Amino acid sequence: xxxxxxxxxxxxxxxxxxxxxxxxxxxxxxxxxxxxxxxxxxxxxxxxxxxxxxxxxxxxxxxxxxxxxxxxxxxxxxxxxxxxxxxxxxxxxxxxxxxxxxxxxxxxxxxxxxxxxxxxxxxxxxxxxxxxxxxxxxxxxxxxxxxxxxxxxxxxxxxxxxxxxxxxxxxxxxxxxxxxxxxxxxxxxxxxxxxxxxxxxxxxxxxxxxxxxxxxxxxxxxxxxxxxxxxxxxxxx
Amino acid sequence: xxxxxxxxxxxxxxxxxxxxxxxxxxxxxxxxxxxxxxxxxxxxxxxxxxxxxxxxxxxxxxxxxxxxxxxxxxxxxxxxxxxxxxxxxxxxxxxxxxxxxxxxxxxxxxxxxxxxxxxxxxxxxxxxxxxxxxxxxxxxxxxxxxxxxxxxxxxxxxxxxxxxxxxxxxxxxxxxxxxxxxxxxxxxxxxxxxxxxxxxxxxxxxxxxxxxxxxxxxxxxxxxxxxxxxxxxxxxxxxxxxxxxxxxxxxxxxxxxxxxxxxxxxxxxxxxxxxxxxxxxxxxxxxxxxxxxxxxxxxxxxxxxxxxxxxxxxxxxxxxxxxxxxxxxxxxxxxxxxxxxxxxxxxxxxxxxxxxxxxxxxxxxxxxxxxxxxxxxxxxxxxxxxxxxxxxxxxxxxxxxxxxxxxxxxxxxxx
Numbered sequence: 001x002x003x004x005x006x007x008x009x010x011x012x013x014x015x016x017x018x019x020x021x022x023x024x025x026x027x028x029x030x031x032x033x034x035x036x037x038x039x040x041x042x043x044x045x046x047x048x049x050x051x052x053x054x055x056x057x058x059x060x061x062x063x064x065x066x067x068x069x070x071x072x073x074x075x076x077x078x079x080x081x082x083x084x085x086x087x088x089x090x091x092x093x094x095x096x097x098x099x100x101x102x103x104x105x106x107x108x109x110x111x112x113x114x115x116x117x118x119x120x121x122x123x124x125x126x127x128x129x130x131x132x133x134x135x136x137x138x139x140x141x142x143x144x145x146x147x148x149x150x151x152x153x154x155x156x157x158x159x160x161x162x163x164x165x166x167x168x169x170x171x172x173x174x175x176x177x178x179x180x181x182x183x184x185x186x187x188x189x190x191x192x193x194x195x196x197x198x199x200x201x202x203x204x205x206x207x208x209x210x211x212x213x214x215x216x217x218x219x220x221x222x223x224x225x226x227x228x229x230x231x232x233x234x235x236x237x
Numbered sequence: 238x239x240x241x242x243x244x245x246x247x248x249x250x251x252x253x254x255x256x257x258x259x260x261x262x263x264x265x266x267x268x269x270x271x272x273x274x275x276x277x278x279x280x281x282x283x284x285x286x287x288x289x290x291x292x293x294x295x296x297x298x299x300x301x302x303x304x305x306x307x308x309x310x311x312x313x314x315x316x317x318x319x320x321x322x323x324x325x326x327x328x329x330x331x332x333x334x335x336x337x338x339x340x341x342x343x344x345x346x347x348x349x350x351x352x353x354x355x356x357x358x359x360x361x362x363x364x365x366x367x368x369x370x371x372x373x374x375x376x377x378x379x380x381x382x383x384x385x386x387x388x389x390x391x392x393x394x395x396x397x398x399x400x401x402x403x404x405x406x407x408x409x410x411x412x413x414x415x416x417x418x419x420x421x422x423x424x425x426x427x428x429x430x431x432x433x434x435x436x437x438x439x440x441x442x443x444x445x446x447x448x449x450x451x452x453x454x455x456x457x458x459x460x461x462x463x464x465x466x467x468x469x470x471x472x473x474x475x476x477x478x479x480x481x482x483x484x485x486x487x488x489x490x491x492x493x494x495x496x497x498x499x500x501x502x503x504x505x506x507x508x509x510x511x512x513x514x515x516x517x518x519x520x521x522x523x524x525x526x527x528x529x530x531x532x533x534x535x536x537x538x539x540x541x542x543x544x545x546x547x548x549x550x551x552x553x554x555x556x557x558x559x560x561x562x563x564x565x566x567x568x569x570x571x572x573x574x575x576x577x578x579x580x581x582x583x584x585x586x587x588x589x590x591x592x593x594x595x596x597x598x599x600x601x602x603x604x605x606x607x608x609x610x611x612x613x614x615x616x617x618x619x620x621x622x623x624x625x626x627x628x629x630x631x632x633x634x635x636x637x638x639x640x641x642x643x644x645x646x647x648x649x650x651x652x
Contacts, residue, residue: 021458021461021462023462023466024458024465027462027465027466027468027469028465030469031469092454092457092502097511113460113461114457114460114461114464114465114495115461115464116464116468117468117469118468163533179472180471182471182485182488184488184492185468191534192530202537203533203534203537207533227471227481228478228481228482229482229485230481230484230485230488231471
């Protein structure tokens, strides 16, 4: 356990964000810095190519539609420089070809726009965990610990019996700890964007309620805060 | 009726009328002529007999053809021409004769001379004429038909080519339609006008498509920006409840806008045939996966699910569209269901039927396939779900139907 904590301290992840839209770029950078990542940015193909050739990154967040070129072509260049670099593609929704081509060329994941920053964080986290820690990294908060490899949640060493969705929910909240996550973002993370659930978020409440019950039963403190009916947040009391 | 049939029909009617008239005229003209000739000949014969008698010759009778009789009391000379029926012993039949009776005074004595000749029988006459006319008519029609056929095949060929091209024309097809040119001015005008027209239609359609796609696409970036900025706003430490509420409302509206935009983009992409890579999709497992994924939602409304899904039902389709279709329809059956309602899903090789309980519809169910049609105007959903479902089904040449029976709603897709 100490080992991992130690790793977490020294290994600051270096991320390159390639995105031509400045407003989005700002939000991503501000957000990722809060998550203790080291961020560099590129706003066009040329700049991105330059940085990819010169430096090594743990992860590249890559917008495909750039003003001076197709982001897909950068994937190969990233892979040549370092096969270890994770790649997360950002692109317009329903651009199926982009998605398939991107994943074919070696990208790790694909996130369609518009996205929730918490979702971006969860995806980045998943890639880094897989690439840098072989998925072994334990995620912990207070007395709650998640082992992503085994999909196991423990409170004070007592294993919780969670449904698939409950597990996904606690995982999502933990990854984005200290951050308010909207119900919309949770719904999209848990059920995808297939179904439009805007008029009924009650079932999220049901899941949160069950989760709280199970954590309390195992002797954990209630760390899931409800925020004015907007969403939820995991925060130390 | 085809053009060639129509013209042939007109020709046929005209010819029959014309030939009947011609036949009748010939008949009347010929009989009249014959009559006159016969009468003339008989009068000549009578004159010969008169001449013979005046020379003191003896003319003996040969009834019924010739009768010469001395009479007493005739004062004026007279010629009577008439038709009469006489029993002919030789023919053993009653025959029509032409009769010329003349009262003559020869050398101071009165004679009655009667000359008769068998008339040509009318029905013989018109039979012959009818046969000849009919023969000519058939011959003429046949040659007309042959000539017509040749003319149609050669002369009208460009026209039929153009027709065929028009039938194949589709605005969604990007290939230019080539109309054949001919050496006939009218056809060339037609071809050229059609060429201009189809090009214009296609160009307009393309512009419109590109516009909707671009517009929807361009909207994504501002939506992304608003979303990330709103999320950042939420993270402010000293956020008050009323502020949070306003952000929440902004989020809800933004979500609707974003959803609308995605749906419109998806519709245009399906229309633009951007999902034409087909593969074998295991529909059974897709249905089961989505049901698993949505189990929580089904439970949250205490809905009773009845599943009659045959194993390994395969269809040739696009996986991504299939997932959208299924989640749209199954999602609807949950979303528009009532507490403690029911859902029944039946999948076979031939069809997929999703039935659910829900509110009674107050509009025609088929209308819900129209864009932006909703049963309840207050509903927060965009109203494109079924339009998308229909587009997807059309894309795979499947039929989709929406039926309603009281509180039960049925969506049926036939593969």
